[in-house]
Amino acid sequence: MIAMEEAGFTFKDMLSWEKEAAPQRAQRLSGIYERRNDEINRQKWFGWRVANLRPLFEPILWFQKPYKTGGTIADNVLEHEVGAWNEAALKKYNMQTSEQMIFSNMMKVHVTSEDHGKHVAQKPLKLMELLVSLVTVEGQVILDPFMGSGTTCLAAKRLNRHYIGIDIDPNNVAVAVERLEAPSQCELAL
DSSP states (O other), rough: OOHHHHHOEEEEEEEEEEEEEOOOOOBHHHHHHHHHHHHHHHHHHOOOOOSSSOOOEEEEEEEOOOOOTTTOOHHHHHSSSSSSOOOHHHHHHOOEEEEEEEEEEOOOOOOOOOGGGOOOOOOOOHHHHHHHHHOOOOOEEEEEEEEEETTHHHHHHHHEEEEEEEEOOOOHHHHHHHHHSOOOGGGEEE
16 A cells, blocks of 8 residues: 555555455364374364464455546546546446445455466456446556456456556466457557
């Protein structure tokens, strides 16, 4: 957050993406002591675990370029077509159950089998479509400087946005190009 603010961006909100599932990696502490033949500590620490709780949400930090001093967000929208958010995007993609939750900063989207297996940190396509359509309009440019398997670029393409994807790993670039099926339409950089 500090690096983004020092680069001149304004922190707008932190969104919470609620995942459908996440691995539980917290090992039982009593099991560790049992393998060590330490019966006293096995009993003392029964019911305790090491590591983290199951990570069922992922934070998404939302930054924007600041608008002109003396201006308003409404003026910025007229001048640059950015600064506001699209309520139709939340209604379309957010699977929250009540109107109050649909318009909150908590996101839950439909996940398919295609949303797994292409990258270790792969995000669901519907999540990226929600985020892209939440803050941009058709024809704008989406930049993903850590594109991985290209999900953000694919979402941008499907929503009629231009996109630029960058990744340091040539294998990720190859996966992204394959997913996009039209590499000439996407600027990819190593």
